[in-house]
Amino acid sequence: MTRKENNIVLFSITLCWAASYVFIKSLPPDLSSYAYLTLTTGTASVVLVIVFAKQLKKLNLRILGQGFLMSLLMAGNLLAEKAGIDQLPSSNASFISSLNILFVPLLLLMLHRYPTRNNMLGIPIILFGLALTSGFELRGFLNTGTFYMIVACLFMAVYTISADYFTKSTDPLLLGVTQMCFTAIIGFLLWLMEEPQTFASIEYTRELLSSVFILAFFAKAYAYIMLMYSQRYTSPVSVTIIASTEPIVTLILALLIPASFGAKEVFHLESLLGAMFIMAGAIVAGTNFLDKRKEQAA
Incomplete structure (x- = not known):
């Protein structure tokens, strides 16, 4: 897969996640997070197992262990995020959830893996754009919700780095299917503790x-x-950079299908400027002109 093809795939994933808000809005307001997690990942697991039944014969204990670890990280992210969103204004929660673009490079530095010059220039530009787009208030951060959202970001950062490590030596399909199945099981167990009747x-x-x-x-x-x-x-880092464009996709979809997002959205000046900074930062971070200039100078 070429770099351009891979970026297109990552943008399609970002589009799916941004568009998912349309359908989440259609869910019953009393549907618990655990029920939502169980129903969506459970249905996805059934579809994947049926479609890729032949490939699942290649499963082994190593892949199952990696998939289980990935499912724990995914579940930890979702649970911490839920606790944070409950205690923070939506704008602040949205901004903090985007800080994954900062945590991933920091964790990689601890593993002695260094971002490129373009990454280091583009990331601050993206963060500034995210701050403008979300319109957060500093005083709104002074509660435990901020702590939970930071924990959620750390879970997601570790998830991203773990996926990078595992997929280099493990079949991505088998890893994806196993983590989806384990996440469904975790969601069901949590739902069972919350509501013993579960599906009924x-x-x-x-x-x-x-x-x-x-x-x-x-x-x-x-x-x-x-x-x-x-x-x-x-x-x-490239994964988080492209994922950081999700607020732009969400804003565009909110304009195109406002009824599905619950209200008519308009581009405020801050949102428009924020979107421009995010796109500019993503372009800078996703290219390598600074490294090329360094090589030419050498």
Whole structure:
């Protein structure tokens, strides 16, 4: 897979995750996070197991162990994020969740893996754009919600780096399927502790079933399988850089289909400037003109 092809795949994943808000809005407000996690990852797991049944014969204990670790990191991220969102303004929560673009390079530095010059220049530009787009207030950070969101970012950063390490030597398809199945099991166990009746406690409307299936197929099955493949051919920093453009995609979708996002959205000056900075930072960080200039100077 070429760099351009890989970037297209990563953008398609970002589009799936940004568009998923449309269908999340359609879910019943009383549907718990654990039920949502179980239904979407469970449905995705069933689809993946049926479609790739022959490939699953290649599973071994090493792949199962890696998939289980990835599912723990994914579940930890989702649970910490839920706790943080409950205690923070949405704008602040959105900004902190985007700090993964900062945590991934910091963790890589601890592993003696250094970002490129373009990465180091582009990341601050993206962070500034994210700050403008989210419109956060400094005083809104002074509670435990900030702590939970930072923990969620750390889980996601470790997840991204772990995926980068595992996919270089493990079949991305098998890794994606196993982590999806284990995440569904974890979600179900948490849901069982919260609501012993689990599946029997839900009213299955056509709207619920259609939203769950679309979320399961695109935001879970497709997105995570393709993410595993993409991480085989690119760096963790590149993954987070492209993922940082999600606020731009969300803003555009909110303009195109405002009813699905709950309200009519307009581009405020801050949002427009923020989007421009994010795109500029992504372009700078995703290229290598500074390294080429250094080589030419040498």
